[in-house]
Amino acid sequence: MSFTLVPVGRVESVLKQRREAPRQGVEGAPAAWVIVEEAYAEAVEGLAAGDEVILLTWLHESNREQQKVRPRNNPAAPLTGVFATRSPDRPNPIGLHRCRVLAVAGARLTVSGLEAVDGTPVVDVKIALGDVGDR
Amino acid sequence: MSFTLVPVGRVESVLKQRREAPRQGVEGAPAAWVIVEEAYAEAVEGLAAGDEVILLTWLHESNREQQKVRPRNNPAAPLTGVFATRSPDRPNPIGLHRCRVLAVAGARLTVSGLEAVDGTPVVDVKIALGDVGDR
DSSP states (O other): OOEEEOOOEEEEOSOOSGGGSOSSGGGTOOOEEEEEOGGGGGGGBTBOTTOEEEEEEEOTTOOSSOOEEOOTTOTTSOOEEGGGSOOSOSSSOEEEEEEEEEEEETTEEEEESOOOOTTOEEEEEEEOBSBSSOO | OOEEEOOOEEEEOSOOSGGGSOSSGGGTOOOEEEEEOGGGGGGGTTOOTTOEEEEEEEOTTOOSSOOEEOOTTOTTSOOEEGGGSOOSOSSSOEEEEEEEEEEEETTEEEEESOOOOTTOEEEEEEEOBSBSSOO
């Protein structure tokens, strides 16, 4: 059994490589863009500048076989199961990014605080409602 | 182009149908369990009682073709693009659930505040680090 994700858009950013990506959006990720595919333009209607959104991306450079990793900022720590970390290396490499919409122009969103590299596929956009959980 | 998700576990809950699910975990979802598949047991190591986690699920009952919906608690409102909502009906029906681990027994997690129905496939578990964004 498996499930099929379709890309609904992609990230445009000046960040070109994974090692350039800041560890936290708040650490100063530059403005970036989410280019939603024309086929999903209707799904964007209602998003507006000022909205906080949670982007789900597909971390296509990840290693999906690795189940344990060393914590990123503590190389001396023991290996830890990836579900107890936020490593991009995990069985289903879905990235979660909370960012703010700065502008909406058709299906092109300008966002702040997005740490994903240029070309990263976007698989979902969810308005943020205070907490992370779905309603 | 598309991406393949593999289920890494499933939800066990007394909630048997989607309409029974509370709108917010905090509204009193009963305790539930995340049964991680044996093949991913190593990925759980390091999770402990008290941890907050973000579960990603596959909302298998969703309508993936619907791009606009009426807001759930305001049927008089105009149709809105699903990316501006948290509707389960969306192109890639990934559910986000923030919940607390109450107990860990091997690959079986007892969690509180999970509003997913029994049998919902789980595709990722991420430790929550204050904010939703990945590090």
